[in-house]
Amino acid sequence: MKRYFRLLRLFWSTAIAAELEYRANFAIAALTSLGGLAGSLYGLFLFYRTGYTFQGWRWEEALIVLGIFTMLEGFSGTFLAPNLNRIVKHVQQGTLDFVLLKPISSQFWLSAHTISPWGLPDLIFGAIVVLYAGNQLGVSFSAYLTSLIPLTFGVTILYSLWFMLGATSIWFVKIYNVTEVLRGLLEAGRFPMAAYPAAYRFFFTFLVPVAFLTTLPAEAMLGRVEIGWTIAAALLATALFIAANFFWRFALRFYTSASS
Secondary structure: OHHHHHHHHHHHHHHHHHHHHHOHHHHHHHHHHHHHHHHHHHHHHHHHOOOOOEOOEOHHHHHHHHHHHHHHHHHHHHHHHHHHOHHHHHHHHOOHHHHHOOOOOHHHHHHHOOOOHHHHHHHHHHHHHHHHHHHHHOOOHHHHHHHHHHHHHHHHHHHHHHHHHHHOHHHHOOOHHHHHHHHHHHHHHHOOHHHOOHHHHHHHHHHOOHHHOOHHHHHHHOOOOOHHHHHHHHHHHHHHHHHHHHHHHHHHOOOOOOOO
8 A cells, every 4th residue: 555655646746747837727727617616606596596495405505515516526627537538548549558567556557647736626616615505504523524424435436437437448449428428417416416306316316326426425414314325325336446446357358459
């Protein structure tokens, strides 16, 4: 483990040093994130401005869901997209050969080789929204800590799904549109699941587990989540993470080396 932590420090320090050569990009990314958050807040406001509320969700409670969604967007932009979207490029250009020859896990290398600071504004703005709404609701510090448990499961679920989609590039090569479809489906997580009809709630819970990414952590923070859902999130996250590892090793059996 110490070896992998040293590698992470080396990877990320190098990536940040390279990215900070273009510091104006951070200001642009911050403005873009702020504009996106403003649009999301306005969209949520349109529902609540006439006194309408999602069933069982006050304005401040819905803000927590939106804040968590924004934080996940920032996490994806910082850690997932810069790495997992490059799997396709590695397969296309044959540079996956060099990854497989390294004396470390290829899945680890592909998942953590770089980092992008341009997703940090979403992480910061999302955290501000969560803290603001939590303060209005009187959320305790222990409740914030409790929500980190299902949030960790949600991050694991998101990573596992994204990585497995990236791994399919070994067969289909160009799958950029597939990952965009996934990101489009995840957009549903900006609102509580109660905002959707029953059929959509079923789809976003059991088929595409969006509910585990944002709504469940918000309910944990509000102290009204059932322990069964937390256990289900833990089991799903564990199962998908293991499946991603097995799926990657299975996919590599069909990889044709660029040098062969």
